[in-house]
Amino acid sequence: MDGETTSHPDNKANYEKGKRMKKMVSKVMMGAAALSLMLAPAAWAENIKVGAILAVTGPASFLGGPEARTLEMIVADINAKGGINGNPVELIIKDSAANPEKAVSFAKQLIEEDKVLAIVGPSTSGETMQIKKIAEDGKTPLLSCAAAEVIVDPVASYVFKTPQKDSDAVKMIYKEMNKLGLFNVAVLADNTGFGKAGAEQLAKIAPEFGIKIVEKESYDTKDSDLTAPVAKIKANKDVQAVINWSVAPAQSIVVKNIRQAGWNVPIFQSHGFGNIKFVEVAGAAAEGVIFPAGRLLIAADLPADNPQKELLTQYKKNYEAKYKENVSTFGGHAYDAMVILEAAVKVGGNDRAKVRAAIEGLQNLPGTAGVFSFSAKDHNGLTIDAFQMMTVKNGKFVAYSGK
């Protein structure tokens, strides 16, 4: 499969139309430019090239799919409104299929050949870590849609990320456990970059909250039945709660297998659970799962004075109307990346270094994951307040209100 996505035929049509439009626009512009040369320096309508490396297909397609669709939607919106500073945005999406080698070659291609202004993505933490240095050396802003904290810690001056921090998610979970009086936990994590980073953070932060990890297992994202490891954990009578840290569909299988084993243990999940599809396939087993996530999932229930409310309901409405599928927090990460980029380009113009500096200067910018305030030291821009504890009730995400 080739890198460019063609999953939506109408996109191609739009793209073609866009190309024709662009040709026309550029002809008019050439004339205008000739005139303006004689007069004074005027604004040039040059394309703002934005690259995106997303796992549209492959094992992380549930991340990359919504991300790619979101980007296509929001870029079309921006262009319909006349672009940024009057310049149209040109989006180049590359499908990495969650393969780090592909991500590396696409990153080089986007930076050196396409000469993009900035790159959105990759979708997964593993890929992002592979191209962190490439973006830094190529002096191209990278706005990762992946969650692991190592992406921005230590800070690389050109690398940013839009999802909330793992460590904040861990703290939210442990806080809730302290309230519920649960101290001995079993950790099940998937074997992706996200799962590994999460398991590390869980182990690192546990002592702060007096929590002991008594069982630990990692599973493959392609595992189709996890009855055996669940039986093993269940046999340990010390376990009071299970933390299931994953971003893959296999996390729903864990939940199902726990309940099928007749085990009524409290289950906590990560912010990687924020796709209603995972709830649908786990069915009745997903009821009562507790997890921290961005407020996009409960947009309609938010109080009117919430700074994110308007943007969240707008995004949810547009996305669901356009693609006939439920919005997920993952698509939201790409949305945030584009919102941040748009705000930064308005300040810095079509220049990599200036855009980078402009991102660091953004304050109180509402996105889907939370309200972003960047600084030279903080390239994530979100605090623990970006999270809210949620649970599943009658097959829907609702805010969790304690016991």
Next chain:
Amino acid sequence: MTTELFVQYLFAGITYGSIYAIVAIGFNIIYNTTGIINFAQGEFVMLGGMISVSLLPYMPLPLAIGLAVLITMVVGALIEIVFIRWLTSPSVLRMIIITIGISILTREAAVHIWGENIRSLPYFAGNEITTIGVLGARISPQVLWVVGVCGVMVCTLHLFFKMTSVGREMRACAANRTAAILCGINPRNMVTLSFVLSAGMGALAGCVMSPITYTQYDIGTGLAIKGFTVAILGGLGNSGGAVAAGLLLGIIEAFSVSVVPLAFKDAISIAILLVILFVRPHGIFGSGEAARLKAF
């Protein structure tokens, strides 16, 4: 280890094992009539699951499954007729590469038709949290469905090959193609039939396992690798061997969790495959003499 835990591991192993065995038998049916390994076998399983999920809103569950199996059988027949039938004396290697191509093609078609989302059929009995107790262990009733359907399929297939004249004709082609032609059997039709049969079996397995394992456009590859391991382990072409080897591998994988971390589960099955290939290349249950007479 308590009895409870033992039974729990055992049932987990039998569930994995039955699924592996069905895929392996699919490999065997085609291997027996053509002498090739059809690497698109896993895709039949995926198609069965996907089509039945798509049909479900319009009809009751048994009908959706039945129709999905039929459609997959037609797809299997089409694949054979379009890609394989017209080849005149193709080499084994060429045919294998064709099946790999078909597998990739089917996967890409599936991602365009159904998207990258996971889907699943509802549980046949009860729901996601219904369990039944067996000797203190708790299992989902769907596990019994998987094991039951796989068992019935294997027995039916055995009777089909032993009792019916079509079944005997297929075996004749497997035993000696030239002699079969001399007896008036059209081996080309038998090859098409073997694709239809293995597509149908794969599709049915895909439907029954879908509530437990989910269906996604790319589950085929993983299943094909495990099924291939089992087919080799049991001796290529030997369906009884495939069942025994499938259950053996599934149970070893399940019990391995109690000794080594879960992450090593696949390493164990691949290690077993390698050992078997070194020590008994014709499989645990295969005959060494028969293996020497075959091209592949």
